[in-house]
Amino acid sequence: xxxxxxxxxxxxxxxxxTLPSSVPFVxxxxxxxxxxxxxxxxxxxxxxxFGPSPKAIQAMAEAGHWMYGDPENFDxxxxxxxxxxxxxxxxxxxxxxxxxxxxLVRLFVAQGDxxxxxxxxxxxxxxxxxxxxxxxxxxxxxxxxxxxxALFDKARDVGAKLVYLANPDNPMGxxxxxxxxxxxxxxxxxxxxxxxxxxxxxxxxxxxxxxISPDDPRVIRLRTFSKAYGMAGARVGYxxxxxxxxxxxxxxxxxxxxxxxAQAGALAALLDTDYTADVLGKIAKARDTIASxxxxxxxxxxxxxxxxxxxxxxxxxxxxxxxxxxLIAQGLFVRMPFAAPQNRCIRISCGTDAQLxxxxxxxxxxxxAAAKG
Amino acid sequence: xxxxxxxxxxxxxxxxxTLPSSVPFVxxxxxxxxxxxxxxxxxxxxxxxFGPSPKAIQAMAEAGHWMYGDPENFDxxxxxxxxxxxxxxxxxxxxxxxxxxxxLVRLFVAQGDxxxxxxxxxxxxxxxxxxxxxxxxxxxxxxxxxxxxALFDKARDVGAKLVYLANPDNPMGxxxxxxxxxxxxxxxxxxxxxxxxxxxxxxxxxxxxxxISPDDPRVIRLRTFSKAYGMAGARVGYxxxxxxxxxxxxxxxxxxxxxxxAQAGALAALLDTDYTADVLGKIAKARDTIASxxxxxxxxxxxxxxxxxxxxxxxxxxxxxxxxxxLIAQGLFVRMPFAAPQNRCIRISCGTDAQLxxxxxxxxxxxxAAAKG
Numbered sequence: 001x002x003x004x005x006x007x008x009x010x011x012x013x014x015x016x017x018t019l020p021s022s023v024p025f026v027x028x029x030x031x032x033x034x035x036x037x038x039x040x041x042x043x044x045x046x047x048x049x050f051g052p053s054p055k056a057i058q059a060m061a062e063a064g065h066w067m068y069g070d071p072e073n074f075d076x077x078x079x080x081x082x083x084x085x086x087x088x089x090x091x092x093x094x095x096x097x098x099x100x101x102x103x104l105v106r107l108f109v110a111q112g113d114x115x116x117x118x119x120x121x122x123x124x125x126x127x128x129x130x131x132x133x134x135x136x137x138x139x140x141x142x143x144x145x146x147x148x149x150a151l152f153d154k155a156r157d158v159g160a161k162l163v164y165l166a167n168p169d170n171p172m173g174x175x176x177x178x179x180x181x182x183x184x185x186x187x188x189x190x191x192x193x194x195x196x197x198x199x200x201x202x203x204x205x206x207x208x209x210x211x212i213s214p215d216d217p218r219v220i221r222l223r224t225f226s227k228a229y230g231m232a233g234a235r236v237g238y239x240x241x242x243x244x245x246x247x248x249x250x251x252x253x254x255x256x257x258x259x260x261x262a263q264a265g266a267l268a269a270l271l272d273t274d275y276t277a278d279v280l281g282k283i284a285k286a287r288d289t290i291a292s293x294x295x296x297x298x299x300x301x302x303x304x305x306x307x308x309x310x311x312x313x314x315x316x317x318x319x320x321x322x323x324x325x326x327l328i329a330q331g332l333f334v335r336m337p338f339a340a341p342q343n344r345c346i347r348i349s350c351g352t353d354a355q356l357x358x359x360x361x362x363x364x365x366x367x368x369a370a371a372k373g
Numbered sequence: 374x375x376x377x378x379x380x381x382x383x384x385x386x387x388x389x390x391t392l393p394s395s396v397p398f399v400x401x402x403x404x405x406x407x408x409x410x411x412x413x414x415x416x417x418x419x420x421x422x423f424g425p426s427p428k429a430i431q432a433m434a435e436a437g438h439w440m441y442g443d444p445e446n447f448d449x450x451x452x453x454x455x456x457x458x459x460x461x462x463x464x465x466x467x468x469x470x471x472x473x474x475x476x477l478v479r480l481f482v483a484q485g486d487x488x489x490x491x492x493x494x495x496x497x498x499x500x501x502x503x504x505x506x507x508x509x510x511x512x513x514x515x516x517x518x519x520x521x522x523a524l525f526d527k528a529r530d531v532g533a534k535l536v537y538l539a540n541p542d543n544p545m546g547x548x549x550x551x552x553x554x555x556x557x558x559x560x561x562x563x564x565x566x567x568x569x570x571x572x573x574x575x576x577x578x579x580x581x582x583x584x585i586s587p588d589d590p591r592v593i594r595l596r597t598f599s600k601a602y603g604m605a606g607a608r609v610g611y612x613x614x615x616x617x618x619x620x621x622x623x624x625x626x627x628x629x630x631x632x633x634x635a636q637a638g639a640l641a642a643l644l645d646t647d648y649t650a651d652v653l654g655k656i657a658k659a660r661d662t663i664a665s666x667x668x669x670x671x672x673x674x675x676x677x678x679x680x681x682x683x684x685x686x687x688x689x690x691x692x693x694x695x696x697x698x699x700l701i702a703q704g705l706f707v708r709m710p711f712a713a714p715q716n717r718c719i720r721i722s723c724g725t726d727a728q729l730x731x732x733x734x735x736x737x738x739x740x741x742a743a744a745k746g
Contacts, residue, residue, distance in 0.1 A: 009590060009617075010481075010566070010590070010617065010618055010621070011481060011534050011564050011566075012480055012481060012621065013479075013480065013481060013482065013483040013486075014483070015483070016479075016480045016481070016621065016624060016625075019624035019625070020623075020624065021620045021621055021623045021624050022623065023444060023445065023623055023628060024628065025444060025628055025629070027441065027443050027444045027445065027629075029443035029445065029447060030443070030444075030445055030447070033447065042440065045440075045441055047439050047440055047441060048439050049439060050439070051437075051438065051439040052438050052439065056438075057434075057438065060433075060434075060438065060634070061430075061433075061434050063606065064424075064606060065424065065425050065429075065430065065433065065603070065604050065605075065606045065607055065638070066420050066421050066422060066423070066424040066425065066603045066604065066605060066606065067415065067418075067420055067605060067606050068400065068418055068420065068599075068605045068606060069606055069608075070400050070402035070403070071396060071398060071400045071403075072396060072400065072402065072403055074402060074403070074406065095468060095627065095630050096627075096629065096630065098627050098628075098629055098630065099627050099630055102627060106386075106389075107385055107386065107389045108383075108384060108385060108386060108389070109386065110386040110387070110388070113386075124629075131624070131625055161384050191384050193383070193384075217382060217383070226441075230438070230439045231438050231439065232438075232439060232440060232441045232633075233436065233437060233438045233439065233440050233441060233442055233632060233633030233634060234438055234632055234633075234634070235442075235629075235630060235631070235632050244382075244383065245383055247394045248383070248385065248389065248394055250394045250395065250396050251389060251392035251393065251394050251504070252389075252392070252504055254468060254469075254471055254472050254475060255396055255397065255398055255471075256398070256400075256469065256471055256497075256608075257468050257469065257471065257472055257608060258608070259606060259607055259608050259632045259634075259635060260605075260606030260607075261433070261606060261607070261632075261634065262632060265438070
């Protein structure tokens with residue numbers, strides 16, 4: 001018996017039929033399968049090569065994989081509340097910032113609702129907005145920085161429900177100090193929620209995180225264990241916001257969606273402050289090393305407050321793409337910004353000394369290859 | 374500065390404002406916090422107390438928590454395709470069956486779309502249908518079995534896009550043989566997709582899983598590593614269906630949502646067939662033990678093809694609830710069906726010998742307490 005069916009035979013929603021079914025983000029494993037071998041250095045996804053605290057690893061091993069996780073994420077939220085000086089009612093834990101962004105967009109965005117972000121900012125946010133039928137409005141970066149004034153002005157112009165701002169920014173690594181953002185908030189239009197993505201803020205200078213009350217209904221802050229805490233594979237993110245907003249996640253979240261070992265690992269990682277401090281030192285040192293490698297090749301590194309560095313290749317996006325491909329051909333997994341003019345850069349995650357030596361060796365070869373076209 | 378806001382001040386979607394924000398399913402940890410101590414036996418969530426294969430545990434420990442998981446879930450899908458005799462295009466991996474049900478409902482159900490299930494069947498499916506604005510129509514169980522004919526007739530009557538059927542059933546543990554279901558499919562109305570939840574099918578007699586071509590566009594089958602494979606905490610489920618349906622999950626899924634260790638653990642668990650066979654033997658033995666305990670107390674166990682047994686307490690739902698509460702008071706985490714007349718039962722997961730001895734001791738005390746009202 002043969003079953004032939006075109007996709008339109010399934011009774012998808014009208015919105016579903018408009019969405020692309022391609023995998024939007026190509027992972028390094030896909031590239032490894034295509035090239036027939038593992039990368040020598042994995043420096044493209046802003047993972048933390050220094051990994052999680054040994055205490056987190058132990059907690060994950062001992063968590064009891066046969067049991068579902070606590071749907072309230074109580075212990076982790078309790079520790080996060082103490083860490084941030086708020087209550088557990090201010091905190092929701094979810095399957096990474098990606099998962100939380102999906103829930104957040106779902107809570108707010110129906111077909112045609114306006115949302116604002118920067119052109120070239122985090123594409124997964126855009127993916128979720130499109131996925132719920134929202135209309136995305138974009139403003140430009142200014143000098144490789146996201147522009148709070150332009151974002152909030154645009155939000156007012158279009159009546160946006162959500163405006164996305166990452167501080168520090170991905171993919172550029174740039175940042176605003178907290179005071180600048182606090183002042184910018186005065187310009188946020190009524191009824192527009194600021195989605196403040198602070199995935200990288202632990203890597204940033206003191207004062208980068210704005211002092212915003214967790215009771216401030218204008219802002220929801222997103223944090224993660226994927227970057228400073230070295231647990232990208234575990235999928236643990238959290239949001240801090242007004243309790244009336246936080247409780248609304250219970251309307252849509254996958255209550256038993258958290259991996260139990262990940263819950264335990266995140267808790268242990270949070271409490272191991274010495275280990276985190278040590279890793280942050282290694283990240284800062286690696287940023288300097290990447291900047292030096294860029295300078296040695298006559299290129300400028302964009303100052304970064306994250307665990308990666310954007311290197312300005314000094315020409316256009318096509319040139320940078322050739323540099324990127326020549327690095328990949330040499331066994332280095334790296335990525336680059338999507339949008340012009342940021343796509344004149346390549347983006348290198350903070351690696352170990354050995355990995356950055358590979359990069360130092362590969363970069364001049366890649367630049368030569370790119371110059372030849 | 375004080376920020377007072379009522380929930381309506383947030384510009385949620387109209388659908389969001391209609392949804393309840395309570396946590397729909399109380400986990401055992403919540404109950405443990407309320408009672409001020411751990412349960413002596415955790416027999417309420419149909420977890421697999423025998424746990425995952427040691428090879429799965431090792432694979433999870435060695436997976437590299439600092440790296441994101443492969444967004445294509447390639448290795449696991451490849452192994453699952455070999456296991457089921459289909460291609461990887463027939464398989465999507467997601468964050469447990471719960472996560473996949475959410476994606477599936479989102480793909481199909483918009484405000485007012487009709488969906489059919491049995492009254493008292495898996496509540497998380499209902500949660501997702503409500504969460505996307507669908508209208509749920511229910512049919513009754515017949516003799517503690519889900520009723521394919523009534524389900525499909527109702528689907529025709531209401532023009533349902535989806536009809537949910539678990540085989541074996543949760544919460545009753547009953548099942549239909551595969552041939553019965555294959556024949557019943559002839560009555561499935563055109564344009565209605567059967568959501569066949571086979572979470573427990575590995576525990577069932579041979580022939581329980583119907584022979585349905587993975588290319589059959591009328592059915593999507595859901596499987597999990599939470600039950601037979603003992604990895605509920607890892608959150609790994611998968612679906613088997615027509616490639617045009619499976620690829621549509623890429624429109625809405627959280628591409629980097631899978632825990633990397635869980636991907637590796639599921640793969641190792643799938644391949645350790647000797648371990649799984651051993652665990653399935655222990656589950657079958659525990660089912661018999663639970664049935665004996667019921668008989669020793671003058672109660673009847675509902676025959677089960679799962680890793681749990683529903684015990685008919687012989688009276689109404691109020692009586693069974695008193696039995697349940699008296700078991701919980703004695704330190705046993707157990708649950709019971711939600712809907713009448715199935716709620717005359719309590720539901721006991723297959724435990725170890727030691728755990729079932731605790732249950733054997735506690736049940737007569739609970740029945741006495743319940744009889745006193």
